[in-house]
Amino acid sequence: MHELSLTQSLIEIAVEHARREGARAITAVTLEIGALSGVIPEAVEFAFEACSKGTLAEGALLRIEAVDGLGYCRDCDREWPMTNLTDPCPQCGAFALEVRQGQEMTLIEMEIE
Amino acid sequence: MCINCGCATPVEDHSHPHNHDHAHGHTHDPATAGATRTLRIEEDLLAKNNRLAAANRVRFARERLLVLNLVSSPGSGKTSILERTLRECRARYRFAVVEGDQQTANDAERIAATGVPVRQINTGAGCHLDAHMVGHGVENFDLPATDILMIENVGNLVCPAAFDLGEDHKVAVLSVTEGEDKPLKYPQMFQAADLLLINKIDLLPYLRFDLEQCKSFARRVNPAIVIIELSCHDGSGMHEWYDWLARGVDAKRQAPLA
Numbered sequence: 001m002h003e004l005s006l007t008q009s010l011i012e013i014a015v016e017h018a019r020r021e022g023a024r025a026i027t028a029v030t031l032e033i034g035a036l037s038g039v040i041p042e043a044v045e046f047a048f049e050a051c052s053k054g055t056l057a058e059g060a061l062l063r064i065e066a067v068d069g070l071g072y073c074r075d076c077d078r079e080w081p082m083t084n085l086t087d088p089c090p091q092c093g094a095f096a097l098e099v100r101q102g103q104e105m106t107l108i109e110m111e112i113e
Numbered sequence: 114m115c116i117n118c119g120c121a122t123p124v125e126d127h128s129h130p131h132n133h134d135h136a137h138g139h140t141h142d143p144a145t146a147g148a149t150r151t152l153r154i155e156e157d158l159l160a161k162n163n164r165l166a167a168a169n170r171v172r173f174a175r176e177r178l179l180v181l182n183l184v185s186s187p188g189s190g191k192t193s194i195l196e197r198t199l200r201e202c203r204a205r206y207r208f209a210v211v212e213g214d215q216q217t218a219n220d221a222e223r224i225a226a227t228g229v230p231v232r233q234i235n236t237g238a239g240c241h242l243d244a245h246m247v248g249h250g251v252e253n254f255d256l257p258a259t260d261i262l263m264i265e266n267v268g269n270l271v272c273p274a275a276f277d278l279g280e281d282h283k284v285a286v287l288s289v290t291e292g293e294d295k296p297l298k299y300p301q302m303f304q305a306a307d308l309l310l311i312n313k314i315d316l317l318p319y320l321r322f323d324l325e326q327c328k329s330f331a332r333r334v335n336p337a338i339v340i341i342e343l344s345c346h347d348g349s350g351m352h353e354w355y356d357w358l359a360r361g362v363d364a365k366r367q368a369p370l371a
Contacts, residue, residue, distance in 0.1 A: 006159070006275075018152075023150075038275065085300035095334070096304075105159065106155060107156050110154060112152060
């Protein structure tokens with residue numbers, strides 16, 4: 001549900017950059033969303049359409065790039081793919097791997113005209 | 114006028130459709146029209162909230178305030194724990210409370226009845242408090258004359274996990290009438306919390322809630338989490354929570370000022 005406020009800040013950031021550049025419109029926005037961020041990409045897409053209305057970002061193409069989760073096991077000194085924060089280390093079974101990747105929610109780049 | 118967020122300044126909106134009321138022959142096609150450019154941004158969507166949370170944190174540290182962000186699903190007993198805590202500890206500490214709910218001032222009225230200063234924030238459609246709301250929510254408190262600021266977040270185990278308010282600790286409340294697997298279902302929240310209060314333990318004899326299993330699930334998500342079992346109804350375990358608060362207040366009083 002907090003995808004709504006995240007999307008509002010996404011649009012705020014994008015519009016601010018676009019204005020600074022004197023852009024007339026934002027035509028595309030690229031986001032990175034980590035698999036462990038708790039953010040549902042579909043909800044962001046839905047919110048983007050609603051929140052961008054009447055802003056420079058209205059009608060912009062939204063590209064969402066998924067970032068895979070990566071966890072580090074201190075005991076095994078190894079990194080493993082993670083799809084869930086509760087995944088154990090596949091080697092020793094330890095829980096609470098240190099998340100090294102997958103919690104991103106980042107506006108990467110955008111196209112303006 | 115807010116120095117952190119500048120939100121009292123009217124937002125100037127320069128976006129407008131490029132329409133004119135006058136008839137003239139230009140094409141609205143300056144040299145750049147139609148030319149798209151790519152801007153590299155790499156900005157975290159939470160950057161603004163994190164910046165305001167950092168400003169809150171600096172302000173709270175200056176006043177040596179212990180600030181707790183209470184999070185849970187609706188109905189776990191956050192407000193009831195607060196009520197009892199305020200009644201039993203207000204001789205020892207000076208409290209202030211921020212109440213977050215989508216609607217109503219019911220919780221703030223319950224807190225006000227204890228005599229502690231309280232401010233209700235209604236988030237409307239919002240599912241969580243953010244650092245901006247809290248920054249303004251504490252404006253009318255006498256912070257230098259406060260020891261502990263309790264922020265009761267909107268009852269929701271998902272969204273408040275992502276929004277730093279500038280607190281020292283997130284305190285998760287889980288009641289035994291919920292499932293023991295809540296920490297596995299909502300790992301973000303239990304990972305972000307430093308303390309877990311397991312509430313309503315007076316009801317354990319009537320339930321099939323596996324307390325040990327619940328604690329092991331919580332530690333699986335967050336091995337460092339401190340767990341206190343209590344009942345704000347019959348008072349059992351409350352002293353452990355008060356001891357935890359006392360340690361937090363002592364740490365604040367001894368902390369070097371930044």
